[in-house]
Structure formats: structure tokens, C-alpha cells
Amino acid sequence: MSESPFFIGVDIGRTIRAALVDETGRVWLQSRILAERTDPRAFLMQVIAVLRALRDSEIARGRIAAIGIGWPGLVGRQTQRIELASHLVDVTGCDVYGEVRAALGVPLVFENEANAAAYGEWTCGVARGLRDVFYVTIGTGIGAALILDGRLQRGAHGFAGEFGHVKVEPGGIECGCGGRGCLETIASGPNIVRRVRERLFSDPAFSLSPLATQMEGTLTVPLIVQAALDGDELARTVLRETGRYFGMAIANVLNLLDVEMVCLGGPVMLAGEILLDAVRKEARKHTLRVIFERCRFTSSALGQDAGIIGAAMLARDAVAAMALP
Ligand SMILES: [Zn+2]
Incomplete structure (x- = not known):
């Protein structure tokens, strides 16, 4: 490969987002489609089709060195299997890694989506050059990633960082995890929507909110x-x-791990400073000064x-470390 290589990065969620990225992290081409939600085979074919389209694009032809895919769920570190698929069609029965690898013929790395996003911020974004970072992603679900002592920490089995299942309300609402x-x-995004809707109908102080005109099912985080x-x-x-709940949970992490940055990402962070400010204020109350x-x-x-x-x-880094089959 004489020309500089390209990599394909994929972020799987309700939408499958994929991009052609060069070795500096610059995005050259992007594609996105709504993910199939019921049929695991159809979903897998979608992923393969998206990857093939990017691989065969004029700009990338013959230059794809490896593919990375971030999954919303638990990815076995040794097995490369999706061991728990959250907010996604259930692919735990499929050999997703084997099938994608065989269909594309390119080295492949699977990672939890929060870990992948944190890695993006750490290599090309706001956390570049830092050694100890706690990254939280807030969307349909809540995930987190830990970068400690200059390394992404995956835990013994690859499942570390399941921050969404930290308990914040003893005896509270039942979660998808049981x-x-x-x-x-x-x-999470859907639960922010649920709480707004509940308050609209239960608290007269808010009945004049413009949000009250939203029809059932059309109220969204944006x-x-x-x-x-x-x-x-x-x-x-x-x-x-919402920020207060995050702030308290994050304070526990700070007291435990003493990181130099907390980075919040994911679609709900459209809210920007309103949320970040509440998180910071609450975390301050519960973290050692x-x-x-x-x-x-x-x-x-x-x-x-x-x-x-x-x-x-x-x-890119797995290829450089020759850690890919
Ligand atoms: Zn849970």
C-alpha cells in the first residue's frame, strides 16, 4: 500500500453511522442509515452493505487498512462476541465478528461504543494528551469509558464502564438490566422525555409550557x-x-479514581452548558475538594x-500494534 491508508469507523445505534477516516482522524466520507430493529440477519446485512459501500468508494479503493466498530452493548474482550446488546436488535446469537470479517476481508476491531467515543476524544478531541479521563455518553442509553494512566481500561472481560447501571435511587424504577x-x-434520553411528560400532566405550574402542545410520541430530547x-x-x-443525578454519580467516580478530566458526550449533550453546569455544581458538593x-x-x-x-x-492503533488477525 504505497498511498496513505484509510480506516472505516462505525458507530452503531438507532442509526448506523460509518465513515472513511484517514490516519490523522480526518473524516473523508460519511454514510448513515436507520438500523433494522427486529431481524438480526437483516441488520447484519445492513452493516455489511454500509461497509462495502465505503470500502468500494473511489477514494478508498484498495486503501482500507482496517475497520473499527463501536457497539451499544458488551463486547467480549477475548471472544469478540456481542454478549449483551442494549438498545439494538439482539445479535448475541450471531457470529457478527466472523461474518463481517469474512465479508469484508479486512482486519476488524470491535469495541463498546462509549469506549470508541472516548478513544476519539482522547486521540483527536478535547482529551488529547491527557492520561486520566472519565468519559460519559448520554443518549438512548448511558455508557462510560475510563482512560487511566494513558490506557483505555476495559476490565477483566471487556465490560468495564457500565455507568448507566450505577444505582442512584434505591428501590427506584426497574431497569432493562433487571x-x-x-x-x-x-x-437517559428516553427517560428525560418521560419525566418531562409526567411533569406536564402532573404539575399545574408547567401546564403552559410550549412542550404541552407536543402530541404523544412526538416529544423528543432535541x-x-x-x-x-x-x-x-x-x-x-x-x-x-438530570445534571444533578449525573453529578452525584460522577462524584463517586472522582473520589475513587481522581481523573483530570470528565468529558460528557452523546446526543443529549446538545443541551450543552445547561446540563454541564448542573453536573459540575452537584459533583462539587460530593467530591473531595x-x-x-x-x-x-x-x-x-x-x-x-x-x-x-x-x-x-x-x-489504526490495533494495526500499528499488529494486534489484529
Ligand atoms: Zn440497569
Whole structure:
């Protein structure tokens, strides 16, 4: 390969986002499609089709060195199997790695999506050059990644960072994981929408909120964020409450790990400063002062591209380390 190589980075969620990325992390070409939600075979064919289209694009032909894919769920470190698929069609029965590898004929790396996004921020974004970072992604689910002592930490089996299942409300709402009172049951995108809707109908103070005109099923996080930016008290109240739950949970992590940066990303971070400010204020209350004062709280710099860039950079670095079959 005489020309410089390309990598394909993929971020799997409700949308499959994929991009052609060069070795510096620059995105050259992107594609996205809505993910199939019921049939695992159809979903797998979608992923393969998206990858083939990028591989065969004029600019990339013959230059794809490796592919990285970030998954919303638990990816076995030794097995490369999707061992738990959250907010995704259930592919745990498929040999996804084997099939994609065989269909594309290119080295492949699988990673948890929060780890991939954190890797993007760490190699090309706001956390570049740091050694100890806690990254949180807030979307349909809540995930997190730990970079400690200059390395992405995956845990013994690859499952570290399941921050959405940290307990914040004993005896609270039942979570998809089977537990109760998980952070995700309060602070994920769909649960922010649920809490706004509940308050609209239960609290007369908010009945005049413009959000009340949204029909059942059409209320979304972007609408709530826009309402908050326009000064709507209900939207601001719910986002600030959300930030408080995150702040308390993050304070526990800070006291435990003493990181130098907390980075918040994912689609809900459209809310920007409203959420970040509430997180910071609450974390300050619960974190040892000497730790809090040395930690910077920030939003993701790469935004929606963190996952695709990070997945591509994981592929790049795995090739460099000759860690791929
Ligand atoms: Zn849970």
C-alpha cells in the first residue's frame, strides 16, 4: 500500500453511522442509515452493505487498512462476541465478528461504543494528551469509558464502564438490566422525555409550557433542549435535575479514581452548558475538594463524530500494534 491508508469507523445505534477516516482522524466520507430493529440477519446485512459501500468508494479503493466498530452493548474482550446488546436488535446469537470479517476481508476491531467515543476524544478531541479521563455518553442509553494512566481500561472481560447501571435511587424504577434505580432509568434520553411528560400532566405550574402542545410520541430530547434554550422552565428544571443525578454519580467516580478530566458526550449533550453546569455544581458538593479542583468538566469536542473517529483510530492503533488477525 504505497498511498496513505484509510480506516472505516462505525458507530452503531438507532442509526448506523460509518465513515472513511484517514490516519490523522480526518473524516473523508460519511454514510448513515436507520438500523433494522427486529431481524438480526437483516441488520447484519445492513452493516455489511454500509461497509462495502465505503470500502468500494473511489477514494478508498484498495486503501482500507482496517475497520473499527463501536457497539451499544458488551463486547467480549477475548471472544469478540456481542454478549449483551442494549438498545439494538439482539445479535448475541450471531457470529457478527466472523461474518463481517469474512465479508469484508479486512482486519476488524470491535469495541463498546462509549469506549470508541472516548478513544476519539482522547486521540483527536478535547482529551488529547491527557492520561486520566472519565468519559460519559448520554443518549438512548448511558455508557462510560475510563482512560487511566494513558490506557483505555476495559476490565477483566471487556465490560468495564457500565455507568448507566450505577444505582442512584434505591428501590427506584426497574431497569432493562433487571435492577432498580439505575442512573439510566432517570437520566437517559428516553427517560428525560418521560419525566418531562409526567411533569406536564402532573404539575399545574408547567401546564403552559410550549412542550404541552407536543402530541404523544412526538416529544423528543432535541425539542426539550430547544425549549430549555428558549427559557422554558419545565425543560430547564428537568435538565438541571438530570445534571444533578449525573453529578452525584460522577462524584463517586472522582473520589475513587481522581481523573483530570470528565468529558460528557452523546446526543443529549446538545443541551450543552445547561446540563454541564448542573453536573459540575452537584459533583462539587460530593467530591473531595482537592480532587474536584484539579478536574476539568467539559463537553465532547467531536460531538456526533466521536464514535466513528474513535472506532477508526482504534482500528489504526490495533494495526500499528499488529494486534489484529
Ligand atoms: Zn440497569
